[in-house]
Amino acid sequence: MSTATIARGLEGVLFTESALCFIDGQAGRLYYGGYAIQELAEKSTFEEVSFLLLHNRLPKADELKAFSDELVALRALPEELIQQIRQFPKGAHPMSMLRTAVSELGMLDPREDDLTPEGLYQKSLSLIAKFASIVAALKRVREGKEPLAPRPDLSHAANFLYMASGTEPTPEQARLMDVALILHAEHGFNASTFTAIAAYSTQTDIYSAITAAVASLKGPRHGGANEAVMKMIEEIGPVENALPWVQNILANKGRIMGMGHRVYKVFDPRAGVLEKYARLVAEKHGKSKEYQILKTIEEEAGKVLGPRGIYPNVDFYSGVVYSDLGFSLEFFTPIFAVARISGWAGHILEYTRVDNRLLRPDAQYTGPLDLPYVPIDQR
Numbered sequence: 001m002s003t004a005t006i007a008r009g010l011e012g013v014l015f016t017e018s019a020l021c022f023i024d025g026q027a028g029r030l031y032y033g034g035y036a037i038q039e040l041a042e043k044s045t046f047e048e049v050s051f052l053l054l055h056n057r058l059p060k061a062d063e064l065k066a067f068s069d070e071l072v073a074l075r076a077l078p079e080e081l082i083q084q085i086r087q088f089p090k091g092a093h094p095m096s097m098l099r100t101a102v103s104e105l106g107m108l109d110p111r112e113d114d115l116t117p118e119g120l121y122q123k124s125l126s127l128i129a130k131f132a133s134i135v136a137a138l139k140r141v142r143e144g145k146e147p148l149a150p151r152p153d154l155s156h157a158a159n160f161l162y163m164a165s166g167t168e169p170t171p172e173q174a175r176l177m178d179v180a181l182i183l184h185a186e187h188g189f190n191a192s193t194f195t196a197i198a199a200y201s202t203q204t205d206i207y208s209a210i211t212a213a214v215a216s217l218k219g220p221r222h223g224g225a226n227e228a229v230m231k232m233i234e235e236i237g238p239v240e241n242a243l244p245w246v247q248n249i250l251a252n253k254g255r256i257m258g259m260g261h262r263v264y265k266v267f268d269p270r271a272g273v274l275e276k277y278a279r280l281v282a283e284k285h286g287k288s289k290e291y292q293i294l295k296t297i298e299e300e301a302g303k304v305l306g307p308r309g310i311y312p313n314v315d316f317y318s319g320v321v322y323s324d325l326g327f328s329l330e331f332f333t334p335i336f337a338v339a340r341i342s343g344w345a346g347h348i349l350e351y352t353r354v355d356n357r358l359l360r361p362d363a364q365y366t367g368p369l370d371l372p373y374v375p376i377d378q379r
């Protein structure tokens, strides 16, 4: 009989080492490769952050240029995949479509099972480049429009917005998307990254591991919470309903989506950055209803949940920003995936170098032993 204690939800369990991400959940600090998230959000780009996550250092100017050029060259989707996307069931959720599209990409890669460091790196670049193109194509097809070819003259964020909408974004819109992508790119061993590593640790191919990660991100306890927050806003309706709504939830010990976190016991630093952008959107574009509802929830819930360490997380304010950029709520989690692909790939590359052991936890057995097998007609 094992004497090990059970870490429910694997809370506090260290299973490997990583230099990609540091989170101080008590102080609300987050670093990618040693760089504070606020500074990256202000000064960096998604391309540079992706380089940081794949190489664990910031690039020099020529390295960033070459890396960005490689991503541009990998943006176009295979025609077979575009055909598949056109045939996806129209009412399916875009996260289910993305999950299937990633799996299809694997089938279309003749070197799907190449696990050499160079093979994994090239596939990582391809996936980072193509996630944005896939999500943009899904949006177009769901709107009854044709997918667009990528624009090589645009940054990753600007091209994503262009391919999704058909209109070149303003510099302000492109920057807003870039910041959102930077903020969502990485977050240690969250559920979807852990899922990717658990799958990859069997030495399956990277497409399978990333397909599993997309499946995990979809859940409303994880990435799917950003969509759930917008559904909560819709359910509330007019701003004046927000206060009685949140008071009722708190009185009945319900959960408020976009709040609470396994690691942060204070305000999620990413939510701090997104809150500022959500406020700007509300002030500049007259889209204040959603922001006001969230502010009311944050303040009222804070009185009860704050002392218990439950605060807004990254999913609380992101939807206000995505709506302003022209996305309907079912695309919020796919946008998260467009960013997080860099973190997933970075962790797979790192795990290959650092550890590369099969993940195989255990459970304490609570059932009986040595039961007599009774033939079915005698049970």
Ligand SMILES: CC(=O)SCCNC(=O)CCNC(=O)[C@H](O)C(C)(C)COP(=O)(O)OP(=O)(O)OC[C@H]1O[C@@H](n2cnc3c(N)ncnc32)[C@H](O)[C@@H]1OP(=O)(O)O
Pocket (backbone or CB within 6 Å): 009, 190, 220, 221, 222, 223, 225, 253, 254, 255, 256, 257, 258, 259, 260, 261, 262, 263, 305, 310, 313, 314, 315
């Ligand atoms: C990108 C991301 O993945 S960020 C997280 C996105 N998810 C959400 O926003 C969904 C809402 N939040 C939650 O469900 C949780 O806070 C989680 C799943 C994120 C983390 O949960 P855990 O660390 O496992 O905490 P757990 O679910 O055990 O909850 C602990 C206590 O806090 C309460 N709690 C946790 N989150 C919330 C919330 N959002 N609203 C109200 N109460 C909450 C629980 O009811 C529970 O109370 P109890 O001890 O009285 O039963």
Ligand SMILES: O=C([O-])CC(=O)C(=O)O
Pocket (backbone or CB within 6 Å): 186, 187, 188, 189, 190, 191, 222, 261, 262, 263, 313, 314
């Ligand atoms: O770290 C977590 O558990 C969830 C999260 O915030 C993320 O994946 O960005």
